Amino acid sequence: MKIGVVGLGSMGYGIAASLLRAGHEVVSADVNADAVKRLRAEGGSNEDIAAAAPKLDALVVVVLNAGQAEEVLFGKDGLVGWLPGDAVVMLCVTVAPDFARSAAQKCAQSEVLFLDAPISGGSVKAAQGKLSIMASGTPEAFIRARPALDAMAETVFELGDTAGAGSAMKAVNQMLAGVHIAAMAEAITFGMTQGIDPETFINVIPRCAGTSWMLENRAPHVVSGDFTPHSAIDIWPKDLGIVLDAARASKFAAPITAAALQQFLAASGMGLGREDDAAVAKVYARNAGLTLPGAGN
Secondary structure (H helix, E strand, O other), X not given: OEEEEEOOOHHHHHHHHHHHHOOOEEEEEOOOHHHHHHHHHOOOOOOOHHHHHHHOOEEEEOOOOHHHHHHHHHOOOOOHHHOOOOOEEEEXXXXXXHHHHHHHHHHHHOXXXXXXXXXXXXXXXXXXXXXXXXXXXXXXXXXXXXXXXXXXXXXXXXXXXXXOHHHHHHHHHHHHHHHHHHHHHHHHHHHHHOOOOHHHHHHHHHHOOOOOHHHHHHHHHHHHXXXXXXOEOOXXXXXXXXXXXXXXXXXXXXXXXXXXXXXXXXXXXXXXXXXXXXXXXHHHHHHHOOOOOOOOO
C-alpha cells in the first residue's frame, strides 16, 4: 500500500518504521523536518504528502490532539479533500468519541473510509509493530485498513461498525493508565519516606499484587533519573481531560481520575510538561522534601 503518516513523534515514527518494514510505501509529514528527513533516509518516500494524497491508499494520523487532527484532515489544506474515494483514514489520536464520530461523517461526505483507531503500547511497541489498536468503523474500512493494521499492531480489537467506540475504549484505558502512573509516583515516593529506596521498590513491587504495567514501565525511569520523554507529562491533562469531559456528560463521578489529573497539572506547572510522565514523581518529592535519584532531581 501507499500510506501517508502524519505525525512522527515517539509513536508515529515507530508506526511509520513498522509500515516500511512490512513493505509499504510511506509518505510522511511532521512539523519536525528532521524526523521526516530521518524517515526518508531509512526508506521513506521523498514525496510531499499533499502531492501524494490523491494516490494514497491509507492515511494514518498520529498527531497530538483533536485540534491538530481537524486541521490535518479538514482544515484549509486538509488532506481528506484530496484523497481518492477508496482510501481509508486511520485516526490514531486520543480524541473524544464525539470528535471521532464527527470525523467519520466528514470523511463519508468526501466518500473516504474512516477507522476510529486509537493506539496503546508505547513507543517501543510502536517501533516493533506490536501495538494494541482499539478500532471501530465500517466493515469496508476494516478491510481497506487491514494491511496497515497488520504491520502496526499485535492486537486489533474490533469494537463495532460505528466510529466513536474505539475512542470510548481508549478513554477507559487512559483513565486507568493515568491513574496508575500517578499512583506509582505516590507509592515510590511514599516508600522513600519509610526508608525504602526506589531501587528496592522496583525489585519488590513488580512481584507483588500492587504492581501494574504502568508501574513496571515507568518506575525504572524514576530510579534511573532519566526523564527523556517516551510519553510526556503534557499528554495527560489532555487525555484525562477527555475522560473527565465524557464522565461529566454522562453524569458519572470520577474522583480518582480527577485527583490524578491535578498531579499532572502540578507537574506541568512546575515546568515538567515536556519530560517523561514518570516525572510526576517530582511533584511528590518536592512536596515531601525528598531527593529523587539522578542529577537535577
